[in-house]
Amino acid sequence: MESESHSVFSRAEWARLRSSVPMMLSEAEVEALRGTNEPTSMDEVEEVFLPLTRLINLHVAASRGLARVTDDFVGRPSWPRPYIVAVAGSVAVGKSTVARLLRALLSRWPDHPKVDLVTTDGFLFPTRELEKRGLMGRKGFPESYDVKRMICFLSDMRATGRAVSPVYSHQAYDILAGEEHVVDRPDILIFEGLNVLQLGAGIEKAHAPVFTASDFFDISIYIDAEEQNIERWYLERFLLLQRTAFQNPASYFHHMASVPLEESEAFAMNLWSRINGPNLRENILPSRSRADVILHKRADHGVDWLKLRRL
Numbered sequence: 001m002e003s004e005s006h007s008v009f010s011r012a013e014w015a016r017l018r019s020s021v022p023m024m025l026s027e028a029e030v031e032a033l034r035g036t037n038e039p040t041s042m043d044e045v046e047e048v049f050l051p052l053t054r055l056i057n058l059h060v061a062a063s064r065g066l067a068r069v070t071d072d073f074v075g076r077p078s079w080p081r082p083y084i085v086a087v088a089g090s091v092a093v094g095k096s097t098v099a100r101l102l103r104a105l106l107s108r109w110p111d112h113p114k115v116d117l118v119t120t121d122g123f124l125f126p127t128r129e130l131e132k133r134g135l136m137g138r139k140g141f142p143e144s145y146d147v148k149r150m151i152c153f154l155s156d157m158r159a160t161g162r163a164v165s166p167v168y169s170h171q172a173y174d175i176l177a178g179e180e181h182v183v184d185r186p187d188i189l190i191f192e193g194l195n196v197l198q199l200g201a202g203i204e205k206a207h208a209p210v211f212t213a214s215d216f217f218d219i220s221i222y223i224d225a226e227e228q229n230i231e232r233w234y235l236e237r238f239l240l241l242q243r244t245a246f247q248n249p250a251s252y253f254h255h256m257a258s259v260p261l262e263e264s265e266a267f268a269m270n271l272w273s274r275i276n277g278p279n280l281r282e283n284i285l286p287s288r289s290r291a292d293v294i295l296h297k298r299a300d301h302g303v304d305w306l307k308l309r310r311l
């Protein structure tokens with residue numbers, strides 16, 4: 001299916017599309033943007049992410065031009081609408097590192113300095129509600145999100161450039177009551193989460209979705225890797241978080257802070273095989289072919305090929 005809808009680029013072919021875009025981040029800045037257990041190199045930024053930001057920069061200019069043409073046509077004042085970039089993929093595939101890198105790189109361009117980032121975990125139902133619905137073992141599945149609220153957020157962004165999102169904490173494993181993320185007329189919004197390309201992520205009317213999240217995106221990027229690698233990254237990250245974040249008594253997983261290795265591995269593998277693995281196979285992977293860009297990672301996290309949608 002993707003062999004017809006997408007063109008494939010080896011990493012070397014893709015790297016050549018960087019053209020003359022200069023390197024915009026120092027080694028220390030790249031270091032600061034790396035995710036837990038993710039070794040992003042300077043080569044990776046230059047060969048994969050600079051060409052990608054160049055493509056997005058060209059798209060932003062083209063979409064602004066298109067919006068201006070329509071505004072002029074109907075005689076209404078034109079305004080700089082936020083350009084929305086979606087980042088999709090499995091739990092633990094490294095979406096947040098990609099999103100943070102894109103944010104840092106895109107904000108260096110003078111024509112779109114204001115780049116904001118929103119993660120879809122803010123639209124998960126709070127723990128209280130998940131428990132009421134018997135969904136604590138289904139976090140990340142379509143039914144665990146307040147999809148209506150997510151679509152309202154995206155349509156507010158499109159209509160006014162302003163919107164408010166709830167905030168999720170991995171430490172609390174819950175939505176933070178009383179906290180919100182106010183997004184105010186960014187040039188670019190990066191919208192990252194495992195469910196962003198799912199058709200089910202929509203408001204239903206008479207059993208047919210009226211809008212799905214994808215209706216609001218200007219470009220979508222899917223981070224892809226083999227499940228056995230993602231599962232290993234999930235396990236390695238869990239063991240690293242156990243030595244760091246879980247040591248904090250405020251962490252939801254603090255009870256795992258000092259359990260023996262074998263027991264921790266079994267605990268993490270159980271989370272993977274009960275929740276994140278099935279969600280990848282049933283809901284996330286089937287949304288991949290709808291992405292404009294598919295970025296494939298090898299076992300060492302490096303990107304080895306990309307696909308660009310042509311249909």
Ligand SMILES: Nc1ncnc2c1ncn2[C@@H]1O[C@H](COP(=O)(O)OP(=O)(O)O)[C@@H](O)[C@H]1O
Nearest residue numbers: 035036090091092093094095096097170171245
């Ligand atoms: N239990 C946790 N405690 C603290 N941070 C976490 C926990 N689980 C995940 N994270 C962090 O949350 C971020 C998002 O993780 P995830 O949703 O798996 O997406 P991805 O790995 O694709 O970015 C990552 O930076 C990860 O390190």
Ligand SMILES: CC(C)(COP(=O)(O)O)[C@@H](O)C(=O)NCCC(=O)O
Nearest residue numbers: 091119120121139140193194271275
């Ligand atoms: C919070 C998540 C659903 C990811 O949410 P996203 O930001 O992709 O919408 C995920 O990280 C998660 O917590 N999964 C539940 C199983 C687990 O603890 O790994």
